[in-house]
Structures are given as C-alpha cells and as structure tokens.
Amino acid sequence: MPFQSVKFYQTGTFTVGNRLLAPQERSVQSNMRRTNSLNSGHRACQGCGEALGARYAIDAAMDATGNRLIAANATGCLEVFSTPYPETSWQIPWIHSLFGNAAAVATGIAAALRVKGRSDTRVIAQGGDGGTTDIGFGCLSGMFERNDDVLYVCYDNEAYMNTGVQRSSATPPAARTATTAAVGPEPGNVFGQGKDLPRIAMAHGIPYVATATVAELRDLEAKVCRAMEIRGARYIHVFVPCPLGWGHASEDTIRISRLAKETGLFPVFEAEHGEVTSVSKIRRKLPVEDYLRPQRRYAHLFGTPPRTEVVARIQAIADRNVKRYGLVDE
C-alpha cells in the first residue's frame, strides 16, 4: 500500500484537528481540564470575536501558569458582557477599574505579588482597541517602558463597539462607523497613517509582541503560552471581528478573520525585543475585495458606481504589509 501523508487540515480550513496531534500538542480548549475561565452564560452577541479570543487566551494562560492567574480588565464589551453581576463569567480573580488604566492596574497587581513573594501568580491585562490604542495608551506605554511583568492582550475589533460602533484609532480607512458615516464625497473613515500598536509595542523593545486572529485559535493559544514563558512586558494583539459593528453574518466571524490575514490586511507575526522572529505566511493571497465585500461597513465601496480607487488604496495597504513582513513565499 502506498504511503500517504496525513493532511493536518480539513477541506476549506487550516484548522488542525486535535485527534491527529500528539496529546501534548493538542489545544487547551480540547482538554477536559480546561478551566472555562470565561464561562458560558455571558451576554456577548452571537458570533462575538472578542468573547472567542478571550476564552482561548485566558484558558491558555491558565494552562501555562498552573491556574495561577489574575486579570485586570479595561471597560468595554468584554467587561460589560462578562459581569452583569451577580452573573460573573470569570472563574479567575478579575478586576475592572476604569477604561484607560488596565495596564497600570495590572502593574500594581504584579508589584503586589512580587512584594508578597507570590511571583508564581501571573498577571494579564486586557482591553479592546479603544481601551488599548486610545484612552489606555499612556498607561500601556508606561507599563511597556518599565517592562512590568504583565501580558497585555488587546482584542481589536476596530471601533468602540460597547458604546455603539464609534471610530477608534484602530478603525481602518474607509470603514463606516457611527462617527465616520458612509456619506459625503469620502464616505467612511479617513485614510490616515494609522496607529499600528504591535509595531509601537515593538518600538518599546519589550521581550515579546505577537499578533493573532480568531481564525487560528491554536496559534493564539501557542502565543499566549509562549508569552507566559517570558517575564516582563508582553503584548498580544488579537484580531476579533464584531458582527454587529462590521455588519457581517455572525457565522462568518472565523471566515472574516481568515480573510483579514489571507489578504495581508492583518499581518500575523511574533517579535522579540523589537525584532520580528516569525511570520505566519499567507497560503493563497486573496484580493482585499474578498474581505471587504461581506462587511456592510464597507458597503459604500461597492455601490453604483463602485469606488474602485478606494479599494485599490486598501489593496495597497495589504500589499505593503505583504512586502514588509514577507507574508508570501516567492
């Protein structure tokens, strides 16, 4: 009988089936002893990328730390949907203080643990893109600069979703939000230079920076585990679609995430001490239109007449990412 190699992905996806892997390589979520740290019953919308990302990230962090983990949470969707008290979803010690101070609160927790000789307990701070790239940016940069022993996870859904889809500094060009309406001669968000948080984090020279999407959850878990092997300031930026804010079907969260990566719009990589150390290659590069079309926030680009020049500008952003990070093997 001829030898046939096992394909570690299923048709149409790149998901590695757990049953095909050695036990130690299987995902944390496949483990019966997973902690369900963000437990079921919370109030996230159907198809919420943030809930999915947080569940995998925190359970992976719990697994990596022997269940000794404390989380500080910025105000935002994740905070609101997880704690309509007394129905908290958190099975771990968890604190929410304010919108803009999660990184600093985490610094305080880490300092307290150190002074009490409990450094085996680790600290995660988490927030959305608004709490990270805008209002919490000062505290985050301070935490990076001091190299405090905190892993900060940003769940980036590219706008202020909790307050009703307003623009943040992570909102991409042309995207419609409640404060960048799809009206006028240049509908949607402006073409600015953007605020590339992973690269800003890298510029601080911190030990570990990574990006991930909820399309590759095993990759997210691996990056959280890697981050937990390191002491000092670490940053993981997770791409999390928001069906409500982006206007896509709730069952398309994973597909949209994959398209963001496969078009080159969201580069997936790791960096240590300011240098890129690994890049998740694009298997088959797709045009950005494939990513934009399913989302109503970009609907104004595909009306009559279509705004092909705007799509071309977005394509140029993707192409630049591909070149910058070497996302496609020549």
Added chain:
Amino acid sequence: MLKQIEGSRAVAAAVALCRPEVICAYPISPQTHIVEALGEAVKAGGLPHCEFINVESEFAAMSVAIGASAAGARAYTATASQGLLFMAEAVYNASGLGLPIVMTVANRAIGAPINIWNDHTDAMSQRDCGWIQLFAETNQEALDLHIQAFRLGEELSLPVMVCMDGFILTHAYERVDLPTQAQVDAWLPPFEPRQVLDPAEPVSIGAMVGPEAFMEVRYLAHAKQMRALELIPGWAEEFRRAFGRDTGGLTHTYRTEDAEVIVVALGSVLGTIKDTVDAMREGGTKIGVLGITCFRPWPSAAVRAALAGARRVVVLEKSLAVGLGGIVSSSVRISYPGSPAAVHTVIAGLGGRAITREALARVFAEAFAGTLPPLTFLDLDRALVERALAREREQRRSGPIAENILRDLGTVASRAG
C-alpha cells in the same frame, strides 16, 4: 526621636514606618520631596518589602495603587493640584471599590492660570469623591495623621487623603517627634484586606452594578464615613496614649469657651489665626478658633457643639466655590445652630497670597462690629479688578485676562504678600 527636618521628609519617614508595600510616584510640586525621600529609602534598601514604581502620570499612579491594593498590598502615593485632577477618575474608583489607599495631597492651587503655590482648591475639588480627608495644621500633625490614616483606611476599607499645605508645611523645616518602628508596629497592624485578588479564592471586583443596587452601594460608602466619625475620636485618644500627642480627631478648639466669635479654618493657617486670636484676647475680645482636622466625613455634631455659644462665625477658606463663595462655610452653615446669616465666608490665601495677622485682625474686628459682609475676599486688589473689568467693557478683544492683570500690576515677580 526629635528631629529638625523638612515637612516632606517627616511625612516620608512616617510613611516608611507604616511599612508600605507599593509606592507609586509621579512628580508634581510641592509634593515631590515626599516621594523622592521614599524612593531613596527603597533604593538604599531601607524598605526591603516595598516596590517603588515611577509611573508616567498621576492617573497611572492611582491606578497602580488600585491594582496593588486589590492584590492585598499596602499602597501609598502622593500628589497635588493638577495631579489630583488628572487622577480624579481613579480617585473616585479607589473609593468606589473600597480600597484603603493612603495619599498625601500637598495642597496647591489649580490652574488656569498656572500657579504652584498653596491653597485648598485641589483637595476641595475632590471633597465628594468618597475618600476620608484629613487636614494637617503642623508638620507634626501631618506626620501623625499618616500613621493614623493607614489604620483608619484599612479598618473601614476606605481610602484616606492626608492634606498638608504645599510649601508652607511640605518645605518648612520644623522640629518633629518621629516615633520608633516599634511604636508604629504596635499601633498599626498588618494590612488584612476585606477583598483580595487571589487564585485560591477567585472573586470578580469592579463588576457593573445597575439601578437595582447602585443606591445601596453608595449608601454603604456614606455609612462607612459615618462610622469613621464614631471611630476617629477614640483612635485619636488611643494615639495620644501611645504616642503622647494630641493629634488627629475630628476638630480642635482653641479658646472657644466664652467666645462670641469663632473662626473656623483648616490647615496651617490655623497657626496665624491663633496668634491673631491671642493678641485680640489680650485686648479683651472674646474670640476663639475651631480647627477642622477631619473634613470628610464632615463632623457635623462636633462643629455644632463647638459653635453653639458663638454669636458669629467666620469661616476662613483657602478655596473658592466660583459662583457661590465658600465650600467649608456651606458645611458650617448646616451645622451652626444659630442663624445661617451669622456665618461669614472669608476667602483668603488663594494661589499662595499671604494671610497676615493684620488682615485677619481687621476682618475679625469687623465680625464683632457687625460690618463683615457675608462674603469677603481677604486683601483683594479692587483697583486691579476694576481695571480688568473696564478693559472688558471697552474692548471686545480685550485679550487674555491673567496676562493683562500681570501687565497692569507691573514687575513684582511672584510677590507673595
């Protein structure tokens, strides 16, 4: 141990004796010497079980203190003026979460116009934030109040703000009696938090609370402050027995027994007021002083009792409620058993303007004569104000107010008097 040291150094020494575990520091005058001294102590190994964190803003300073306190560490920071306003959101959050952080506020004016000198506008802006607010009259009292603050805050799970006049106290070299470590250890037990972030017993802290319970949570904060009113006098007595000094408590009276006029004030200006009162007493004038040590919670019963015999009350305030007048006097009016009209507000010392005995003697004499208006601005330069008002009447584009006034005034640099 008696020492001749700067007020800031005395406070730093007191804080160090309280065995703080996390100190977060951000520089702002006139508080800076306190955290400098503590930073030096930590770096030199004098506080082995303490983390000293240089943060990037006052907002971060309070946020780091929140995290540290929630994780069970005794947390301390210090600020002033703009710094207190910049951290205001976190100041409210610390009290809302019931975290017993202790913070020194080296009282300073709030801009604009920017001004680094002393008044009480910063602390008064946070009077309803849910923190206990104590005001020190002397450096000795500032030192002692910090030791009391940790115990008070941790007993009630409430944060405590110790207010001391910027420069007047923080930068003054005075003799203070510094207690021993053994004395402080005997008085201040280790921090036993009511709530703590601990993987062995996971809790969620800071969950959303809706209309169904928000009132109750806020009421409990009020009830705790009312409880503080009951505890503070007893603890001041206990402190007196342990340390031999009559510091702390809710209020202090001075020569009020038969006083017809009582002057109410907070902080270091009480010294000047007492000197003025002594001189007037020598002339047979029946005048006394009520010093407010604990401003929040407001010691209404103690104030009422102290003022019961007074015909008139003069409240000397180092802050201005713009559009109203006095902040402290508003509280005094509800506690004074006599007519509210007999409570006079004197706004004094804003932005470091010197409060002289001559000026005080003048307004106190007016109070006796019945000619003191309801609201007085001590030593206000009326001519200067009239010129500015005239300019605004005459010119639409009259220009920046403060800069115009300084030009009118001429080169006097930062004349304090």
